Amino acid sequence: MSRIKDDNSVGTRIGMAVTYIVLGIFTVLAIYPLIWLLINSFKTTQEFQLNKLGLPGSVEGYEWTFVNYKDAWVRGKFPILILNSVIYTAVTTVVVILFSFMGSFAFAKIRNRATPAIHGSFVIGLLLTLQSIMVPLYLMVNWVGLYNTRLGVLIPYIGIGMPMGIYLGTEYIKSIPDALVESARIDGATYLRIFRSIIAPMAAPVATTLAILTVTGTWNEFMLINILTSTDNIKSLPVGVQKFAGALATDYGKQFAALVIGLIPMLAFYLVFRKEITKGVAAGAVKG
Amino acid sequence: MSIFSKKKLGAAGEELALATQLKTGGGATARKEQIVSYWLLVLPGFLIYVAVMAFPTVFSIFLSLSDYKGGKLFGGPNPVKLVGFGYYSKMFHDEYFYLALKNNLYIVLVSVFGQIPLGFFMAYILFRGMVRGRDFFQTMIYLPCVISTVVIGILWKAFFAPTGAFTDLVRIFNPTYEAGLSSHPMIKVLFVILWMYTGTYLIIFLANLQKIDVSVIEAAKIDGASEIQALRYIILPALSGVIVTSAILAISGSLKSFDLIYVMTAGGPANRTSVLSLYMYDKAFRGAPNYPMANAISTVMVIISFLLIGLTKLVERKFGGRE
Structure with missing residues (x-):
């Protein structure tokens, strides 16, 4: 310096x-x-x-006194909330990374006339806001009978994560030399094989960035899951904690303990991965 | 930018396909395998994206022009009809729309002229200052950004409550202070927004400052440039692109703000801290649902966001562009 x-x-x-x-x-x-x-x-x-x-x-x-923690843990149903949050975050992150890198590889390395239109629609997706899809999504999830189910939360989360994944993935895979893919083709490898054994291992650094962005975004998401779920068994940690702001708002002891429980997982994640998180934030900001 | 990258993408792909075809002898099976693999790779993500984002966006515009009241879309007791822009005009005649819009603009102002300069200032002294423990400061200042907004909102609600710590804290300096209905309830919300998100811009600016070659600054200093001149002629020009990106991020983020206000004030008292997304939420999910109105609001929000981003780009073209 x-x-x-x-x-x-x-x-x-x-x-x-x-x-x-x-x-x-x-x-x-x-x-x-x-x-x-x-x-x-x-x-x-x-x-x-x-x-x-x-x-x-x-x-x-x-x-x-620790009594607040004991009470809040039981009344807040934290075990199931934390389990749900882990499920939503893990499944969304894994599927978003897999699907968006598959698509990115196809966009970057396989010639097809549909690419500009499909890739372009993903780029537009970067600019769309949750507000503009909130009401239609709520109605559609109800119509197909997925209201208040884990699947009804997971599918929207995956779809919302796709544009960022495609954006970061395509930029990165384009920077991998075409010669690598070509020589594998000459050796007779199929594209799926090339994706599995060449592209996927090489994409690890940008997968980390995408994972960080998806994990923090999904774990803290509130607006959608708030309208797509109604029972504690399906809710995530943020929606569950919100209960302590309503009926229990004046029981400050319990409320504060619930908030501490609510922030510990993300705090631990941050302190462990802070280097990767700050890198991810800076990388995620280049969209525009 | 997207058009440019698409062009590059197309060209690279074409070249590649040509090369592969030449070398593999252009077999029909290879061509077929190429098409099949392309769609196998693209479709899973694309179908979910269309179902969850692309279609609902279009559907939202349709709903805003309809008279949909819930239930089955077609074939129900009240089949849906297109009624034109009636709900838009109703919205433009609603005083609460303007109240929410005004609050959104306050948030945009605090973000663009509060968070960004403050974030830049802190990143700059961390970058230039001979400070030990830069990592520590960065970690601490960014900390509020990683915590769930719901937790943050409830925390500040408790802190600012009439029986909360804020009253006690103020009484240390002003013993006669009485917590009452504030004449500007938005100020507390704006303060929390400033507190929460400034760290994001610190991170973004610091990451980009670290890309600047320090020896250029050192050389300028040896030639007699002051710190202000180094900032004005070396650092700011190098960051102009990042500043514009941050502004776009801040604007779109400000228009989206929902979680924090939803838990902190729920728009109260008397809708005075309402924002557009909360106004929309109320129309759709509180009381009797008014889906067309809610979708008219969200459509207008998207338009406002695009307009403001376009304006930012225009300002950049006029005054910036020294990258």
């Missing part, structure tokens, strides 16, 4: 101090609300009413 080591003037040092202070302020602003949430999840609702900013136990007669 541009560290000018020998420049040790007062100006530089003041500049550095200001930089640290500014960054420090932004960091505190970014994470203070989350820390506040975590701290308060260990207070009972009664203690929270008396003590909204301090640590648990700073009011006479109260102490740190």
